[in-house]
Amino acid sequence: MSQMPDFSVLAATCPSRTSLARIANKWTAMVVSVLGNNGLMRFGDLRTRLDGISGKVLTETLRDLERDGLVTRHVHAEIPPRVEYELTPLGFTLHAPLLALCTWAEEHITEVLASRERYDVRNG
Amino acid sequence: MSQMPDFSVLAATCPSRTSLARIANKWTAMVVSVLGNNGLMRFGDLRTRLDGISGKVLTETLRDLERDGLVTRHVHAEIPPRVEYELTPLGFTLHAPLLALCTWAEEHITEVLASRERYDVRNG
DNA sequence: CAGAATCCTTCACGATACTG
């Protein structure tokens, strides 16, 4: 029987926490959700879909996801350049969980906003 | 039939994005996971479980979660003070999704570390 | 087009000290 080493994100020095920090992140959630919904996508299209993201941040996010093995980068030898990204099988295992977060935010924003208003009235 | 206003986290100015930013966050994931697993918890116990978190950050995280209606704060009139936190019903709807992220990080950290090593060898 | 490089601002976070 294979022995699972017990990693825990609750332990400050556990490497799994660095991975959690990468995936429990708003840009990651949005990138993985969009890539999972659309399959192969160009950098520019991704940038357009993720309204408001800067080129720098998208590049960094994608590079980090690539480094962690969640995204693959396909460079086409063309002019002008075309670079496409897609989820790896590993990355796709995150699609449902991260899409769930995006959906949760959209479905419950009314309740959240109401709660914020109540809180802010009670306090300063 | 009730009409769902179409909020989208992909729209830069949509308020749901502020909510996504709050929940798609490593501290939130850890706090909600631990609170969901243990029910009512004291501040100090929470601080101990979330190894490495500073008091300031835990306080801020809990206050933001309370403001968004995900956590309730119970203050007991005792000396020394005792303050307990628990998930609201709304907050509990996030328990499974956020726990899934923590579990994912732990279960896949070996693959992620291997991918990072390969990436770093190929590049600088 | 897809970035790399640069600069700058803001924020997250930690450490420390203090208080009811």
Next chain:
DNA sequence: CAGTATCGTGAAGGATTCTG
């Protein structure tokens, strides 16, 4: 004990410019 207040640092993120 559970904070608050203050300060300092590094990282996150944006705007702009440049290039193959």
